[in-house]
Amino acid sequence: MKTHKLLSRILLIVFSFSLLALSCKNSNKNKNFKLTTDERKTENIIVAANQTEKYLELLKGKNIAVAVNNTSVIFKNDSINSFEHLVDSLLSLEIKIKKMFAPEHGVRGIVNGGKKIENGLDEKTGLEVVSLYGDNYKPNKEQLKNIDLVLFDIQDVGARFYTYLSTMHYIMEACAENNIPVIVLDRPNPNGHYIDGPIVEPQFKSFVGLHPVPIVYGMTIGEYAKMINGEKWLKNKVQCDLTVIPLQNYTHNSTYTPPLRPSPNLPNDISINLYPSLCLFEGTNVSCGRGTETPLQMFGSPFLNKDKYTFSFIPQPNFGANNPKNKNQICFGLDLSKEKRLSSLNLNWLINAYHATDDKDQFFSRTEFFNKLAGTDKLKKQIEEGLTFDQIKANWQDDLIAFKKIREKYLIY
Known part of the structure; x- marks a missing residue:
């Protein structure tokens, strides 16, 4: 009898741990997904990727390279609860995708920030993966060989040091140098409702700030691509053959929560x-x-x-x-x-x-x-000198006024 009771307890404990493990597994499975607090506003916005009628004809019969990550999805049945990766969708439509360019965090968005991305093959599709966050940030001529067009579709969050902007810059630059068109599929900017912060000074230009813009710039990634091109910020002032597929039902004051986490440490x-x-x-x-x-x-x-x-x-x-x-x-x-x-x-x-x-x-x-x-380097010095935030902020207002005049030329929404 005692043996039977002991066995029953052991089975109960094992069952409990199994349920716990299953719960954790499901929790991790949905870790990248979060609904907005206002589903109507989010679902009413139609991302460019969903508007296949506007770009499929531009892709047909061409060898395509895509710059994508886990956020590059097409929403199914007009719901943000159901989606398919852009690459899977295009492959099913017999679009000839030849390779994937990997930004920071990789094409599946699961690699820790700052960690080098390796070249290789995508496990799901078998496509060649070319890292743009490893040995080189910019595609070289060999990596663009036999590519007719590059399609860029990555969710931005509207902060200048988010490295996807720099990845887009170098793709545009390489494509301009090799006469390859670029299509940017636009997505909403969840911080698109304001503009603030110091402007990048030339001596502090880096991969976390390539352009003379404030920390928060209030533009979608499509608008930002137009600004890079229009202001001739690419090397030697080259300009690429750029097409931006716009959003529908979006304004810069729209409330938008990306349904998929844009990077590992931005869960909501x-x-x-x-x-x-x-x-x-x-x-x-x-x-x-x-x-x-x-x-x-x-x-x-x-x-x-x-x-x-x-x-x-x-x-x-x-x-x-x-x-x-x-x-x-x-x-x-x-x-x-x-x-x-x-x-x-x-x-x-x-x-x-x-x-x-x-x-x-x-x-x-x-x-x-x-x-x-x-x-x-002014901000650090101002903090050490004891300036208040209001005093510090006053120092960048003239620069913001000048930036807003530049920004206005490239707004779509």
């Missing part, structure tokens, strides 16, 4: 909205939550005053960060997951954290990277 609309304000912490010794379940929705470090910053977390390796900053250390900071939607940058969190740190000399632990993210 809160993180996407906070990203432009929090990413500057990447150039400091402060973590912005990578290695937690809610990245880009908090910040903290072991060096902040724990009496003032009572919220705490411990970064640990996970899906979005193999080796997160301040790994396995208690970080004291703020939980921002309940913050209202921002319509301007908030750098007070950064400024206040600097003044509350125990070791100010080590706060800007990655000064060069911080300056590249900011696009200038």
